[in-house]
Amino acid sequence: MLNMPSPSSAVLARRETIASDLRQLLGDDELLITSANELKGYETDGLACYRTVPMLVALAETTEQVAAVLKYCNDNGVPVMARGAGTSLAGGALPQLDTVVLGLSKMNEILDVNTENKTAVVQAGVTNKNISVAVDDLGLFYAPDPSSQIACTIGGNVAMNSGGAHCLKYGVTTNHILGVKFVTMDGEIVEIGGQAYDLPGYDLLGMIVGAEGQLGVVTEVTVRLMDKPEAARPLLAGFDSALDAGACVAAIMATGRTPVAIEFMDRPAILACERFTGAGYPVEAQALLIIEVEGSEAEIAEELAFVEGMARDHGAISLRVAEDFASAENIWKGRKSAFGAIGQISPDYLCMDGTIPVTKLPDVLEQIYAIGARFGFEIANIFHAGDGNMHPLIMYDSHRPGVLDEVEACGAEILKVCVDAGGCITGEHGVGIEKRDHMPLMFSPAELNQMKEIKRQFDPQWLLNGGKVFPLEEDGVPAGQVVPGRAAA
Amino acid sequence: MKAAETGAQAPNSLIFDTPEALASHVAQLDQPIAVQGGGSKAGIGYPVDAAPVSTLGLAGVTYFEPKEFVLGARAGTLITDLQAVLDEHDLILPFEPIALGGEPTLGGVIATNLGGAERESLGAPRDNVLGAQYINGKGELLKAGGRVVKNVSGYDIPRGLSGSWGTLAILTEITIKVLPKARAVAQTGEGLDAVMASPFVWRLSLPRDRAGDIAAAWPGVMAQQWDGALLWLGGEAEALQGRDIHALAAAAGGHALLVQSPLEHRRHNPCFQPLSDGNIALHRLLKRAFDPGGMLNPGRMYEGI
Ligand SMILES: Cc1cc2nc3c(=O)[nH]c(=O)nc-3n(C[C@H](O)[C@H](O)[C@H](O)COP(=O)(O)OP(=O)(O)OC[C@H]3O[C@@H](n4cnc5c(N)ncnc54)[C@H](O)[C@@H]3O)c2cc1C
Ligand SMILES: Cc1cc2nc3c(=O)[nH]c(=O)nc-3n(C[C@H](O)[C@H](O)[C@H](O)COP(=O)(O)OP(=O)(O)OC[C@H]3O[C@@H](n4cnc5c(N)ncnc54)[C@H](O)[C@@H]3O)c2cc1C
Numbered sequence: 001m002l003n004m005p006s007p008s009s010a011v012l013a014r015r016e017t018i019a020s021d022l023r024q025l026l027g028d029d030e031l032l033i034t035s036a037n038e039l040k041g042y043e044t045d046g047l048a049c050y051r052t053v054p055m056l057v058a059l060a061e062t063t064e065q066v067a068a069v070l071k072y073c074n075d076n077g078v079p080v081m082a083r084g085a086g087t088s089l090a091g092g093a094l095p096q097l098d099t100v101v102l103g104l105s106k107m108n109e110i111l112d113v114n115t116e117n118k119t120a121v122v123q124a125g126v127t128n129k130n131i132s133v134a135v136d137d138l139g140l141f142y143a144p145d146p147s148s149q150i151a152c153t154i155g156g157n158v159a160m161n162s163g164g165a166h167c168l169k170y171g172v173t174t175n176h177i178l179g180v181k182f183v184t185m186d187g188e189i190v191e192i193g194g195q196a197y198d199l200p201g202y203d204l205l206g207m208i209v210g211a212e213g214q215l216g217v218v219t220e221v222t223v224r225l226m227d228k229p230e231a232a233r234p235l236l237a238g239f240d241s242a243l244d245a246g247a248c249v250a251a252i253m254a255t256g257r258t259p260v261a262i263e264f265m266d267r268p269a270i271l272a273c274e275r276f277t278g279a280g281y282p283v284e285a286q287a288l289l290i291i292e293v294e295g296s297e298a299e300i301a302e303e304l305a306f307v308e309g310m311a312r313d314h315g316a317i318s319l320r321v322a323e324d325f326a327s328a329e330n331i332w333k334g335r336k337s338a339f340g341a342i343g344q345i346s347p348d349y350l351c352m353d354g355t356i357p358v359t360k361l362p363d364v365l366e367q368i369y370a371i372g373a374r375f376g377f378e379i380a381n382i383f384h385a386g387d388g389n390m391h392p393l394i395m396y397d398s399h400r401p402g403v404l405d406e407v408e409a410c411g412a413e414i415l416k417v418c419v420d421a422g423g424c425i426t427g428e429h430g431v432g433i434e435k436r437d438h439m440p441l442m443f444s445p446a447e448l449n450q451m452k453e454i455k456r457q458f459d460p461q462w463l464l465n466g467g468k469v470f471p472l473e474e475d476g477v478p479a480g481q482v483v484p485g486r487a488a489a
Numbered sequence: 490m491k492a493a494e495t496g497a498q499a500p501n502s503l504i505f506d507t508p509e510a511l512a513s514h515v516a517q518l519d520q521p522i523a524v525q526g527g528g529s530k531a532g533i534g535y536p537v538d539a540a541p542v543s544t545l546g547l548a549g550v551t552y553f554e555p556k557e558f559v560l561g562a563r564a565g566t567l568i569t570d571l572q573a574v575l576d577e578h579d580l581i582l583p584f585e586p587i588a589l590g591g592e593p594t595l596g597g598v599i600a601t602n603l604g605g606a607e608r609e610s611l612g613a614p615r616d617n618v619l620g621a622q623y624i625n626g627k628g629e630l631l632k633a634g635g636r637v638v639k640n641v642s643g644y645d646i647p648r649g650l651s652g653s654w655g656t657l658a659i660l661t662e663i664t665i666k667v668l669p670k671a672r673a674v675a676q677t678g679e680g681l682d683a684v685m686a687s688p689f690v691w692r693l694s695l696p697r698d699r700a701g702d703i704a705a706a707w708p709g710v711m712a713q714q715w716d717g718a719l720l721w722l723g724g725e726a727e728a729l730q731g732r733d734i735h736a737l738a739a740a741a742g743g744h745a746l747l748v749q750s751p752l753e754h755r756r757h758n759p760c761f762q763p764l765s766d767g768n769i770a771l772h773r774l775l776k777r778a779f780d781p782g783g784m785l786n787p788g789r790m791y792e793g794i
Pocket of ligand 1: 045046081082083084085087088104146147148151152154158162163212213214216217218339340428429430465
C-alpha cells in the first residue's frame with residue numbers, strides 16, 4: 001500500500017469558498033462538479049486499486065478557463081491535477097482529498113488538419129483514435145496507438161509519452177508531437193512549436209512530453225500525421241513455449257528488419273482473449289506472437305516469408321496470416337481488448353511495464369514466471385515484444401486482506417529484474433504513484449533531485465499533480481505529513 | 490587537465506580525460522566557461538567570452554550491442570570514429586555525416602540537434618537519443634534515460650538537453666539508437682555548398698505549405714531539404730538589407746538560425762530565433778534548474794541563456 005501526502009486541512013476547510021470562486025471563474029455552474037455522487041466518477045483511473053474522491057472537479061472548455069483555474073490554484077495554494085480520460089495504469093490521474101481535478105474531456109475538437117504539412121491541431125481532450133479516424137479518408141493516420149486508444153486523450157498521451165503496438169516502427173508520442181499550447185501554473189499561455197519541424201531554442205517539447213502533467217497543462221497539441229501504408233497484414237505464430245517465442249522476437253529484431261509490430265501473449269492471455277473476443281488465436285499454444293508487416297503487396301509477401309521463416313526456425317507450431325481486412329481487424333481487436341479479457345478471468349490485476357533489451361527476453365520471462373510462482377500469483381504476459389516493453393499482469397483478488405502489499409512486492413521484484421537486465425521500470429505507462437517508490441532503482445538521489453529541480457522551477461509550491469513520480473519524502477513532503485493511500489473499497 | 494593540441498580548439502582550451510575530472514573542474518568554477526566539442530559550429534550564437542573547455546578528451550565507445558542496435562559513446566568521440574566502428578557491423582548513425590567542415594563530435598550533434606537531410610524519416614538527432622550522462626552547472630555528474638528505446642522513467646532529460654548548445658549541461662556520454670546499413674541514407678541537399686560559400690547563411694525550418702513563397706522571394710543562393718520544408722538561404726550583407734529573416738520565418742510559422750556570419754555581426758545580432766516572452770520565461774526556468782550560477786556558455790543563445 002503506497003503512502004500519499006496527507007491532505008491540507010486548511011484547503012479542505014476552504015472548500016465552499018474555493019467552489020464559489022471557481023464557479024465564477026468558469027462562468028458556467030454546470031462546469032463545476034461538487035456533489036459527492038458525481039465526484040466519485042473521478043476517484044480513480046486505470047490503476048483501480050487506489051481510489052480517492054477529489055475535493056472538486058472543474059471541467060474546462062477553453063484554454064482561458066484552464067489558465068484561470070491554474071492561476072487561482074497557484075495564488076491560493078490549492079492542489080490541482082489535469083485529467084484526460086482517466087485511463088492511466090500508473091495512478092497518474094489519481095486525485096487526493098484536497099485536489100481540484102481539471103477535467104479536459106470537453107476540449108475535444110479537432111481544430112485543423114493540414115494535408116500539405118501533414119499535421120493536425122487538436123484540443124487536449126480529443127481521443128487518440130479520433131485523430132486517426134478524422135484523417136483516415138485523407139490517407140493519413142496518427143501513429144502512436146496505445147491499446148486504450150478508443151478512450152485515452154492526446155493530452156494524457158503527451159503527459160505520459162505513451163506508446164503502443166505500432167511504435168516499434170513509428171516511435172512513441174514524443175517523436176510525433178510538433179507543438180503544444182501550454183499553460184503554466186501561474187496562468188501564462190505559451191505556444192511551443194507548431195507546423196515546422198524541431199524547436200528554436202531548448203527542446204521544451206522534449207521536456208514537457210513525459211513529464212506526467214507536473215510542469216503545466218497542455219490544452220492543444222499539434223501532431224505529425226503519417227501516410228497510411230498501402231496495406232498491412234498481421235501474422236499469428238503459436239509456440240510450444242514462451243521462451244521459444246521470446247527467442248524468435250530477439251532473432252527477428254537482431255536482423256534489423258523491423259516489422260511494424262511484434263506483440264506477445266502467453267497462455268493465460270491467449271485463453272482469456274480468445275474467450276473474450278474469438279479472434280481465432282491458437283488455444284493450443286503456450287505463447288503467441290502477432291507480427292505485423294506492411295507496404296505494397298510485393299513487400300508484404302517478402303516480409304511475411306521472412307518472418308514466417310524465422311518463426312518456423314524457432315519452433316512455431318502454428319502459423320496463420322490474416323486473409324482479409326476483417327480478420328486482421330479481429331486479430332488486433334483481440335490484442336487491444338486483452339487487459340479487459342484478463343479482467344474477465346481475474347477479479348483484479350496489476351499491470352507492470354518494465355522494458356528490457358530484447359536479447360534478454362527469454363531469460364527475463366523465465367525469471368518473471370519464477371517470481372510469480374514464488375509469490376503464488378498467476379501472471380499473464382501481454383506486451384510490445386519488439387521493443388522489449390513487457391506487461392506482466394499479476395492476477396489477484398482484492399478481497400483477500402493484505403493481498404495488495406504482496407502484489408506490489410511481487411511487482412517490485414519484477415521491476416528489479418528488468419533494471420538488472422539493463423532495462424527500466426516503465427516503458428510507456430509512466431511512473432505515476434505506482435512506480436514512484438521504485439525510481440531509486442534507476443536514479444541516484446542527485447539525479448532525482450535534478451528532475452525535481454525542474455519541477456520546482458515550473459511549480460515552486462508543488463501544487464500540480466504532486467505525490468507522483470518521486471518518492472514522497474524526497475518530494476518536499478515531510479515524513480510526518482504522509483498518510484496511507486486509499487485502496488479500493 | 491592539459492591544454493588542447495587539436496586543431497579546431499582554441500589554443501588555451503582545457504581538456505579532461507574523464508567525466509569525473511571535468512565534473513570536479515566545473516564544481517570549482519567561479520567564472521563561466523565556454524563548452525566546445527569539435528568546434529565545427531563555433532560560428533553560431535553570440536560569442537562567449539569565457540575560458541574554453543573541450544570535450545575532446547572524453548572519447549571512445551562505452552557500450553555497443555549491435556544486435557540491439559544500441560551504442561553508447563563519450564560525448565567527445567568524433568563522428569568519423571563512430572562511423573568507422575559502426576561500419577564494421579554494417580551499421581550506420583541515425584543522423585547523416587556532416588560534410589561542412591570541421592570534425593564534429595557526438596556531443597556536438599546532440600547539443601545542437603540540427604536534423605540532417607533525412608530528418609523526415611529518421612527524426613532529428615534527439616529522436617534517436619536513449620540516454621545521457623551529463624554534468625550540470627553545479628558540477629554534478631548525473632545520468633538520465635537508459636539503453637532501451639521504450640523508457641518513460643522520470644522526466645525526459647536526454648531530450649531536454651538536446652539542442653541546448655551547452656548552455657544547460659555538458660554532455661559526457663550519450664547512448665543512441667543506430668541503424669542497419671541496408672537503410673539507404675540520402676545525401677545533403679543539392680546546392681548547399683554554394684550556399685555555404687556565402688558570408689551569411691540562414692537555415693529555416695518552415696511549415697511546408699509556407700516555405701515555397703519564402704524560397705521564391707529569396708534573391709540570393711538557396712538550397713532545399715526535407716521535401717521543401719527546410720531552406721538554406723545564403724547571401725551578402727546587401728541581400729539582407731531590410732530583411733529580418735527571423736521575422737520572416739516566424740510570420741510563416743517556422744524558425745530560422747543564422748548558421749554562418751561574420752563575428753562582428755554575431756556580436757550584436759541574434760543567431761537564434763527570438764522567442765515570445767512566455768517561451769523565453771520557460772527557457773529561464775530550465776536554465777535555473779540546470780545551471781543556476783550561469784556557468785555554462787552564458788549568453789550563447791539568448792540573453793543570460
Ligand atoms: C486497457 C488499457 C490499455 C492501455 N494500453 C496502453 C498502451 O498500449 N500504451 C501506453 O502507453 N499506455 C497504455 N495505457 C495507459 C493509458 O491509456 C495512457 O497512459 C494514456 O496516455 C492516458 O491518457 P488519459 O487521457 O486517460 O490520461 P489520464 O489517465 O486522465 O491522465 C494521465 C496523466 O496525464 C496527465 N494529463 C492528462 N491530460 C493532461 C493534459 N492535457 N495536460 C497535462 N497533463 C495531463 C494527468 O494529470 C495524469 O497525470 C493503457 C491503459 C488501459 C486502461
Ligand atoms: C550547415 C550545417 C549543416 C549541418 N548538417 C548536419 C547534418 O546533415 N546532420 C547532422 O546530424 N548534423 C548536421 N549539422 C549539425 C552540426 O554538424 C553539429 O552542429 C555539429 O555536430 C557540432 O559538433 P561540434 O562537436 O563541432 O560542436 P561545437 O561546434 O564544438 O559546438 C556546438 C555547440 O554545442 C555545444 N557542445 C558541444 N559539445 C558539447 C557537449 N559534449 N555537451 C554540451 N554541449 C556541447 C557547444 O557548446 C556549442 O554550443 C549541420 C550544421 C550546420 C551548421
